Amino acid sequence: MAQKGKIALVTGATAGFGHAIALRLVREGYRVVATGRRQERLEALAGQVDTGRIMPFRLDMTDLSAVRALPESLPEGWREIDVLVNNAGLALGLEKAWQTNPLDWEKMISTNVTGLVEITRALLPGMVARNSGHVLSLGSTAGTYPYPGANVYGATKAFVDQFMRNLRSDLLGKQVRATTIAPGLCGGSEFSQVRLGDKSKADAVYQGTAPLLPEDIAETVAWVLGLPAHVNINHVEMMPTCQASAGLAVDRT
């Protein structure tokens, strides 16, 4: 197995994409550090695979001193992270910009942007020193295509994509890869429930659709990581077949 012995750290592994990605990477031969705030979920995830394949590690992405303390705070034998999957993130609300709660904006920025850049900054020196590694981040189609109510969420995802592209510029000449995966409508996760705060509203988002599923994202992550070392995928945009980008809007009132 090509990835045998390598270590991947997946943020936000307690639900949705991160949970599916962690399990998929174990199947690919990685040992996985699974992070998130809900410790019991991390323990349950680790219990789904052979002992020693997943290391549950509680980490709040907005706790910058904990994020900056990586990798030294990881248990011995788990510190040399080969692959960082920046997956933890959230959207809050769909209100128009002038109606939003500024605290929601702050939380999205501190998780999707600040936490993501800080953990990348913490783990990148090790990858560069070993001249081997891969940083893979979850962007979104919302980072490319605006829609009403996406305001700051979409902007955080645009940031992620440009951060990954700029990383590649800095990393030119190093065997450290950087990739954004930007999915569109994806069900089977807690994303819409977190965003809308209500299960029935969240279910309505996917009603009558065949959305992407967390396993589709995990499959894409495995594909990107499994490509030969001389191949860097910069950006993957993926949508379910039932979705397309909308046209520009014109106000005719």
Ligand code: NDP
């Ligand atoms: P989920 O809500 O199912 O999972 C989000 C994960 O992020 C959870 O494991 C949660 O863990 C973690 N998380 C959130 N805040 C923090 C925090 N402060 N510290 C640590 N972990 C945190 O969402 P998805 O799986 O759907 O989304 C995963 C990523 O993919 C996100 O970045 C999202 O923006 C992006 N995305 C989602 C799409 C979708 O349609 N679902 C489409 C495109 C991109 P815990 O609560 O335990 O801390």
Ligand code: 8X3
């Ligand atoms: C999640 C996809 O369209 O809800 O990033 O913004 S969308």
